[in-house]
Amino acid sequence: MAPRKKESREPVVIDSGSGYDELNLGRLSLISGQKTVPANLRTWQKNIVTPDGRPVIITCSTIDQQVIPHGLDNDFMVGLLNLCFEAGLPDGPFTVSAYGLLKAAGFPDSAQYYRSLEESLVRLNKAQYTIDEGWYAQGTQRWTTQSFAQVSYLAYQRSTAGVRETSVITVQLAPPIMDSLRSGYIKPLDLKFYRTLSQPLVRAVYRQLDTLQFDDAAPSGLAKELQFPLMGWASRLGIVSDRPDNVERTLRPAHEELLANNYVRQVEITGRGKEKLIRYVFGPPAVSEHPELVSLLMDRGVKQGVAVRLTLVFPDRIEEAARRFDHYVATSQRPIGNRGGLLVSMVQRPEDFANLPGYGAAPSPGAGAAQKREARSGQQQVGTRAPKVDQDIEVLEARAQAHIEGLTGAALYEWVYRQLSVVGVMKRLSPHERGLLEEAIREGHVDGRQLVREMTRRMHAGVHAVEDAIADLRLQVTPQ
Known part of the structure; x- marks a missing residue:
């Protein structure tokens, strides 16, 4: 048995434009996007539909007289997801400073946001969710029922004035969330753009649309438009209203900001009363600053829209992932069913492919001429392998076959x-x-x-x- 990862105790901080979102959390929208909710709102239930068309019931209930998670809680949860990656996806709790979590959530260093941080952490720890056959388990590729608090363990230091920048916060995310992150059920999230959006509801609408836009069936890997019943969309976002006109009014500022940023080029609401439909038409695809990296990914089976997203969020990983991919293709004795999906995984989760048999990283700029010639020779002789590589692969494949049998x-x-x-x-x-x-x-x-x-x-x-x-x-x- 592999040794368990130790608790991460070093405070970590993330302050870049690249990030991740877990696809279940992004799709299910467990946190209300509204900036404020009624003070007595301690439970809710909503019905949504999975991507393959099955109905799902989600319930949320809180304890200790806490209100349901809402508003900035979304942003702190996004921060925690990305800090968890920075900490190496540990098996146990990980530790961060309050200042680090504020930065990861995209907020300024002020007493107001330290108060919000503490309140959010408590709500994320106290709210219990039950998702009925609607949580996708990437490992088994099946829809499952899950019951959890998003933050399953919480400890922090505070002074008489509350949480401050040097306060140490220790958290553990719920087991199904950690399982999902480790299995790669994630998508790139443009944190730089996410943080430019002005209000919690705008960010919640963007996060939901950005998750649902990823569509394996679309030629580019990204849907061009999405349509929902208006009241069902409001329920997804946690908007507390049963009146379509109120929902439209609540969503209008978010729509105006996303239109102004050209993220969507059209928002259309049709129909009458509670039968109204809302339709989002996405703006033009993002333009990558690294077209050569887009081509590199597309040549290996990644769809254009996904390739552009990856080069926007992880430009420094693409070339190394492509080298690993080429090595794997050249040495694998098994057919690769989804080449593009494999390369996407190599970009998003490079640590999972760090020990490919027989693979050595590209020579550094200071490497000798002989070493460079050897590397070029290895790249040209596709399909040829050193005996040690063959042995390693044969052992791995024999073990895999024995397990399958x-x-x-x-x-x-x-x-x-x-x-x-x-x-x-x-x-x-x-x-x-x-x-x-x-x-x-x-x-x-x-x-x-x-x-x-x-x-x-x-x-x-x-x-x-x-x-x-x-x-x-x-x-x-x-x-x-």
């Missing part, structure tokens, strides 16, 4: 689900068909390992073979 029941289905998701099969099946497939694999009526091999082969044989493969799979799992 030993899977049964639910564990086997979870492995099949992941493999078929990578090649695009699972999204073609209805929830009912997925249930039939799970039952067939669990009971041994379908050989999951053979199914993955056959479906992977046929999914790479052209569009007609894909349709035939899906039809055959449906026949296999449908009761006769």
Whole structure:
């Protein structure tokens, strides 16, 4: 068993334009975007729909007479997510100074914001959420039910005047949030732009839209527009009103600011009363200052919109990630189903790919001529490997194969689900068909390992073979 990471005790601070958002938190919007809420609002429930169309019920309740999380709590939570990355995603609590958390949230160093910081941390620790079959677990690629407080552990120092810049704060984020961060269920967040937005509700609308815009089915990887029932959109954002005219009025300043910044180029509300719909048309794609890095990513399978976002947020990581990717492609003996997704992961989570067998980082500018020639030679001889590399890869693949052969029941289905998701099969099946497939694999009526091999082969044989493969799979799992 690998040693557990120790608690991070060194105060850390983040003050850059690059950052992350966890996709569940961004999509579910667990914190009300309103700057203020009624003082007696201690619980709420809302209904949303997952990206694959299933309804989800989310509830929030607080203790100790606390009001629900709202307003600036969103910003402090974004700060904590990014500080957690800075701390190395520790297994236990991590520590930061109050000043560091203010900076990570994008706020000035003032007594007012130190008071807000303390109040927010308490609310994030006291509010309990239950998400019914709506939290996506990246590891198993399944929707799960979760119940947690976003900050599961909290300790801090305060003087008689309250929290100050040197106060040490120790927090631990909820286990499902940490699992999600470690598994890479994240997206780049432009903290520089996020911090320019003037009010909590503007930032909440931006964060929600920016998460929902990411769409694997879109040609560029980013949706061009989104549409929602107006009252459902208000519920997502935590706007406390049952009157459509009040919701429109509340959202108007946020819309005006996002339009002025060209993040959206059109906001359209149509219909009458509670049947109104709201439609957002996104502005022109961001222009990268590093077109050569965009091309580098796109040449390796990353969609244009996602490539631009990555170069805006992580420009210093792209070239090294591409080198690691090229090495992996050249040495892997297994087909890579989603090349673009793999490279995105290498950019977002470089630490997960730090120990690729046989890989050495590019030579430094001061390296000798012989070392540089050796590196160039290795890049030119794609497909050739040193014996030690072959041995390392063979050992890893043998271990992986032995593990797969030993899977049964639910564990086997979870492995099949992941493999078929990578090649695009699972999204073609209805929830009912997925249930039939799970039952067939669990009971041994379908050989999951053979199914993955056959479906992977046929999914790479052209569009007609894909349709035939899906039809055959449906026949296999449908009761006769």
